[in-house]
Amino acid sequence: SMVKIASSPTFVKQFNKSDPALKLEVKEKIEALTNRANHHQLRVHKLHGQLKNCYGFSVNYKWRIIFTWIDKGEVYLLTLGDHDVYKN
Numbered sequence: 001s002m003v004k005i006a007s008s009p010t011f012v013k014q015f016n017k018s019d020p021a022l023k024l025e026v027k028e029k030i031e032a033l034t035n036r037a038n039h040h041q042l043r044v045h046k047l048h049g050q051l052k053n054c055y056g057f058s059v060n061y062k063w064r065i066i067f068t069w070i071d072k073g074e075v076y077l078l079t080l081g082d083h084d085v086y087k088n
Contacts, residue, residue, distance in 0.1 A: 002073075
């Protein structure tokens with residue numbers, strides 16, 4: 001089933017500041033995220049601690065996206081950051 005994607009202003013700002021190669025990778029991963037069948041392959045996982053209501057997945061070895069589910073058909077992208085920021 002298809003998942004709708006919404007983005008926070010923070011995510012949009014971080015995306016816009018990214019270099020073109022990273023933007024391309026992010027777009028590909030978000031495109032994959034719209035199809036639930038890809039979530040296992042993307043290694044979508046629940047986070048812990050302060051981010052316990054959030055989920056994350058890797059864009060590449062350095063960058064990851066953190067999101068929440070608005071409802072079962074839509075995700076809200078919160079941040080695009082590097083893995084070091086949140087040890088979770």
